[in-house]
Every structure is written in C-alpha cells, then in structure tokens.
Amino acid sequence: MECNPLCQELTSFRVMDVLERASELERQGRHIIHLEIGEPDFPTPAAVKAAAVAAIEAGHTHYTHSLGIPELREAIADHYHQEYGVVVDPERILVTPGTSPAMLLVFSLMLRPGQRVILTDPCYACYPNFLRFAGAVPHFVPLRPEAGFQLDVAAVREVLPDVAGILINSPANPTGVVLESRALKELADLGITVFSDEIYHGLVYTGRARSMLEFTDDCFVFNGFSKRYAMTGWRLGYVIAPERYVERLRTMQQNFFLCTSSIAQWAGVAALTQTAAEVEHMRAVYDERRHYLIARLQQLGFGIGVEPTGAFYVFADARHWTEDSVGFAFDVLERAGVGVAPGVDFGPSGEGFLRFSYANSVEHLEEGMLRLERYLAERRA
Ligand SMILES: Cc1ncc(COP(=O)(O)O)c(C=O)c1O
Structure with missing residues (x-):
C-alpha cells in the first residue's frame, strides 16, 4: 500500500x-x-508539579470535557485579560495536547487543497509541514537580516489576493524577533485570516509582545505551556478561535484526541495562577x-x-x-x-x-x- x-x-x-x-x-x-x-x-515550577500530584490524588484521572476543564479555560481567558487587556470568552478556547495539535486541528479545519498560506522565511521548521499536510501551499515571504528580520507587510500585500491566510510567530523561532505592533495592526486590516503562534509570549526582554487579539478578534491564536512554564513534556497548549469555528473544532477534538490529559490541565491552572x-x-x-x-x-x-x-x-x-x-x-x-x-x-x-x-x-x-x-x-x- x-x-x-x-x-x-x-x-x-x-x-x-x-x-x-x-x-x-x-x-x-x-x-x-x-x-x-x-x-x-x-x-517545571514546584506549584505545577504539586497541582498534578493533587489532581491524581483527587481522582482527576478521567476524560474531561473535550474543550478542556472550565477552570483552565477561565484561567487562560483571565491571563489574556491581565496581559493584553482583551476580553476572551472561555467558550472560544480549546485546550489541546500541546500547541502543535492545536495547529493540526485548525489548519485541517480551515485550509483546502491548493490554498496558499503566507509564512515568513525563516520560520519554525514544522510550519510548512503542517500546511502541506492540510493540502495547502506555503508561500514564503523572505525576512531580511538588514531589516532586523521584521516582517514587511508591503511584501505580504504584493501576494494578495489569492491567499487564504498568514501564519506569524512573535517572538519568533529562530530569530528571537518581536514583531512591531504596527505590523500586527496592518496584518489585521488585510482581510485574510491571521494565525498567530504566541508560544514564546512571556519570554520577552525589552518592550512587550502584543497579542494578535489586541488588533482583531477574527484570528486564531495558538499558545501553550511548553516554553514560558518549562513544561515541554506535559503536552499542554490551546487555541483561541473565532466563536463560529469552535463547534467544529470541538467535534474534531472529540473524534481525534477525545480530550487533553486531565492531569496536565490541572497543572496548567497552577501554572497560570501560582508561578508568577x-x-x-x-x-x-x-x-x-x-x-x-x-x-x-x-x-x-x-x-x-x-x-x-x-x-x-x-x-x-x-x-x-x-x-x-x-x-x-x-x-x-x-x-x-x-x-x-x-x-x-x-x-x-x-x-x-x-x-x-x-x-x-x-x-x-x-x-x-x-x-x-x-x-x-x-x-x-
Ligand atoms: C514556534 C513554535 N511553535 C510551536 C512549538 C511546539 O510547541 P508545543 O510543545 O506546545 O507543541 C514550538 C516548539 O519548539 C515552536 O518553536
């Protein structure tokens, strides 16, 4: 075969x-x-480990709601409110076994064969593979070292209209660059779907990283616990999606993953609330x-x-x-x-x-x- x-x-x-x-x-x-x-x-911070042990002892060892436990989804919504001043309905949050499965679900839902999605070059090496696996075609916009690896939105505009969306990552792997807010605002105004991977948020050393949600609600924000909370092995991430797509994402999660580890989810609540x-x-x-x-x-x-x-x-x-x-x-x-x-x-x-x-x-x-x-x-x- x-x-x-x-x-x-x-x-x-x-x-x-x-x-x-x-x-x-x-x-x-x-x-x-x-x-x-x-x-x-x-x-991993001590409070996170303790919360996982407590979850096991309290018997939180079964399937959870497919979207994630309400306590974690509320803690994520509070976190986005505190950090960025945005109001996110916890009903728009889907908790996944890492940021990567969130991307897999969202790109499978949103992209059709042959559709082009803009990526920066360089970018996180798995991105083109996620897109190709969904049948989509990565379209690379080069970042120039002379321009500090900042995204040139004019170069993005040049490849429109025939594009389904753009996947951005700020702070970025591999360049460590934080995108200027002006660029995020301009991307929000382009009329294409913005997929924003915010997994390195919290690891910023001068200024601050802005969430795409500060510029538009009509975007997909990926985030997770691997980097900021030193929790790579726990496999915990999430996507904040526009409300109209949540029901379909939920059906996909129910079929493909059932839910995210109950123990990791309780650990995630502690990460967001007890590790500042x-x-x-x-x-x-x-x-x-x-x-x-x-x-x-x-x-x-x-x-x-x-x-x-x-x-x-x-x-x-x-x-x-x-x-x-x-x-x-x-x-x-x-x-x-x-x-x-x-x-x-x-x-x-x-x-x-x-x-x-x-x-x-x-x-x-x-x-x-x-x-x-x-x-x-x-x-x-
Ligand atoms: C930009 C970026 N996104 C996503 C991931 C994967 O994150 P997770 O561990 O939540 O699946 C990585 C891991 O290196 C990454 O660098």
Whole structure:
C-alpha cells in the first residue's frame, strides 16, 4: 500500500540529525554542549508539579470535557485579560495536547487543497509541514537580516489576493524577533485570516509582545505551556478561535484526541495562577544569558544585526565563513563538540546562519563559546 502523498512531502528537521549525531558521540564518551535544542533547561515550577500530584490524588484521572476543564479555560481567558487587556470568552478556547495539535486541528479545519498560506522565511521548521499536510501551499515571504528580520507587510500585500491566510510567530523561532505592533495592526486590516503562534509570549526582554487579539478578534491564536512554564513534556497548549469555528473544532477534538490529559490541565491552572515569581526568575536568567551570548558571538565574529529581544534564540550570521550551514553545524559538532542548529532548517533565507539556543546554563554557554573560539582559530589557521 502506498503512503498518503501528503505525508511523503513532509521534510525532516536537520537539527534532529545534529542531535542524533551528538547522542552517538556522547555514547562514544565525548562531552557535547547542546545549543541546538529549543527546550527550557529549568525544572517545571514546584506549584505545577504539586497541582498534578493533587489532581491524581483527587481522582482527576478521567476524560474531561473535550474543550478542556472550565477552570483552565477561565484561567487562560483571565491571563489574556491581565496581559493584553482583551476580553476572551472561555467558550472560544480549546485546550489541546500541546500547541502543535492545536495547529493540526485548525489548519485541517480551515485550509483546502491548493490554498496558499503566507509564512515568513525563516520560520519554525514544522510550519510548512503542517500546511502541506492540510493540502495547502506555503508561500514564503523572505525576512531580511538588514531589516532586523521584521516582517514587511508591503511584501505580504504584493501576494494578495489569492491567499487564504498568514501564519506569524512573535517572538519568533529562530530569530528571537518581536514583531512591531504596527505590523500586527496592518496584518489585521488585510482581510485574510491571521494565525498567530504566541508560544514564546512571556519570554520577552525589552518592550512587550502584543497579542494578535489586541488588533482583531477574527484570528486564531495558538499558545501553550511548553516554553514560558518549562513544561515541554506535559503536552499542554490551546487555541483561541473565532466563536463560529469552535463547534467544529470541538467535534474534531472529540473524534481525534477525545480530550487533553486531565492531569496536565490541572497543572496548567497552577501554572497560570501560582508561578508568577518563578516565571519572572526564568525570564531574568534567560535575559542574562542572552546578553552574554550576543556579546560573545559578536566577539567571535558572528553577525548579529539587530538584537533578538524574545524567545531564547540568537540567529547568528556565519556567512563570511560558510554558505553551507548544515556542513558547518556538523563540523562544529564533530570538531568542537558543540551542537548548533543550521539556519537553512528554517528556510532558504536562513542559509549561512546558525541558531544558538540560550536555554542552557551560563557555564555551558561559556564552555560552548570557548570551544567555538578554538574551532574558529583552527579553521583560520
Ligand atoms: C514556534 C513554535 N511553535 C510551536 C512549538 C511546539 O510547541 P508545543 O510543545 O506546545 O507543541 C514550538 C516548539 O519548539 C515552536 O518553536
């Protein structure tokens, strides 16, 4: 039996190849500094773990309402009200096993074969695959390093009308860029569906990230607990959808996932209501690392045109060393023992760049930079 051609089109993530090779080297006894992974190194906050244990002990171990437990949906609505001043009816929120399944449901619901959806280039490497799997066609709008990787809405306008929507991500993976509010406002006025992935909200170091909901109610907002609350393994996310689509999303969830883990959902209530101090601590520590990493990479000769102010990534220009980011990343891994993500993983405009994650301790960052310095000196010699 032949596989579904839509699955055959899915591309794999080169950074996973880097990670797998790094694990092989570790099995052979090499010590590797992992700057390729976009995963918080902090433990999940204590109150979240305690809430999960309490949920198990209280017997919250069964299917929940398919949209999610009311307590969590209300806490999410309160969170959006407190952070952005927007009023969200909890009835518009669907809780999912991570942000990724929310995207799968929404794109399956909203997109038809052949429809074009705008993505930025570079962007999170899974986005094009989500769209292709829904039968849609990604249309890339390049982001220029000289423009600080900001989205040029004029370039978006040029590809209209024949476009179903745009998927944005601010703060962005891999660039760490926070979109200007002017751009969000202009996107809201374009008359196409805006899908806004807000998973890195809360990890912003200067200024603040604005929610798409501050500019229009007629959009889909994805968010989750993986990054801000260091809860990647809990698999908890959600989508805030326009009211008219919720019933269909609910039917899809009922059929495909039934509901999200009851335990993770109770943990999510605690994350939103009891972790302000810990979340602020993590943010402050990321910010220290960010300053360190930017300065050190610049000292080593990497180009960082505009300071990244969100998420936990620095997208560094290595084009005066290489036009082959995959080859360079593997060479750095083999010879220096440092894992980094090749820029081309995130789109053709990322070629010649490397993504460094600072979701790692300052000690590891220091050691990684020392190894990189030696590697570059050898390379020059
Ligand atoms: C931009 C972006 N969106 C979504 C995800 C996946 O999030 P989740 O763990 O909630 O599925 C990631 C993970 O790296 C990401 O970088």
